[in-house]
Amino acid sequence: MVPLDLRRMAPAYYTGNCHKWLSAPKGAGFLYVRKELQDLMEPLVVSWGWRPTDPGPSRFIDEQERQATKDPAAYLTVPAAIAYQAEHDWPRVRQECHALVRQAREGILELTGEEAIAADDPRWFAQMAAMTLPECDTEALKSRLWDEYRIEIPVGRGQRPRIRISVQGYNTRTDIERLLEALTKLLPQVR
Numbered sequence: 001m002v003p004l005d006l007r008r009m010a011p012a013y014y015t016g017n018c019h020k021w022l023s024a025p026k027g028a029g030f031l032y033v034r035k036e037l038q039d040l041m042e043p044l045v046v047s048w049g050w051r052p053t054d055p056g057p058s059r060f061i062d063e064q065e066r067q068a069t070k071d072p073a074a075y076l077t078v079p080a081a082i083a084y085q086a087e088h089d090w091p092r093v094r095q096e097c098h099a100l101v102r103q104a105r106e107g108i109l110e111l112t113g114e115e116a117i118a119a120d121d122p123r124w125f126a127q128m129a130a131m132t133l134p135e136c137d138t139e140a141l142k143s144r145l146w147d148e149y150r151i152e153i154p155v156g157r158g159q160r161p162r163i164r165i166s167v168q169g170y171n172t173r174t175d176i177e178r179l180l181e182a183l184t185k186l187l188p189q190v191r
Contacts, residue, residue: 001094001127006032013037019074021127023168024081027074031064090169097127097167100176104165105129107180111187127168133161133187140190149182 001021006014014032018024033041038060052062085093102120109116114132118124133141133155141163142155154164165179 003091010034018078018081020166021168022078022081022085024077025074027071028078028081030078033060088169093169094127097169097171098122098125100167100171100173101125101127101129101165103173104167104176104179105131107176108133108163108165108183111180111183128164128166130162130164133163134191136161136187136190138162141186144186144190145179145182148186149178151179151182153179 004016011032012034016030017026018028018030019026022028038058041060041064043063055062105116105120105125108114108131112131112134114134117130117132138155138157138161141161142153145151145153145155156162163183167176
C-alpha cells in the first residue's frame with residue numbers, strides 16, 4: 001500500500017503480511033529485527049529445529065525459521081510477487097488505487113452526509129479508508145451487501161457504524177460504482 005524502505009526507516013522491529021498489498025498467498029509474512037536485538041527474540045513455536053545440530057550463521061534465523069514441519073510454499077512466492085509488482089509499475093497502480101478509494105470515499109460521504117474521518121490527503125490514507133455511516137444495522141448491511149451484490153467489505157461498529165474500503169490493483173471503477181449503487185439502495189433499508 002505504501003513504499004517500504006526498512007533501511008531508511010531503521011526500525012527496531014517490523015512485521016508484516018505479504019498477502020494483501022504484495023499479492024502473495026495468505027501465510028506469507030515477514031519479521032525484521034535489528035541485528036543487535038535479534039538475541040532478545042524467542043521463537044513462538046519450539047520444535048525439532050529450535051536448537052539445530054547444523055546451525056547456520058544466524059541463531060535468530062535458525063530459531064525463527066525452523067518451527068516444526070510446515071509448508072513453505074507461501075513464503076517461496078514472495079520473490080515472484082515482488083518481481084510482478086516491479087514489472088507492472090506498482091507505484092502507478094498504487095496511485096490508481098488511491099484515486100479509486102478517493103472516488104468511493106467522496107461518494108459515500110456525499111451519500112451519507114457524514115464528516116470525513118481523515119483529511120483528503122494521501123498522507124492520511126492510501127489504498128484503504130474508513131468512513132462513518134449513519135446509524136444502521138451494520139450486520140444486516142454487511143450481509144445484504146454480500147447476499148445481494150456479492151460485495152465483501154468490512155462493515156462494523158465502534159462508537160459509530162463504519163465501513164472500510166480497500167482497493168487493490170484488480171479493483172476497477174465499476175467495482176466502486178457498484179458499491180455506491182448498493183449503498184444507495186441498502187442504507188435506507190437497514191436504518
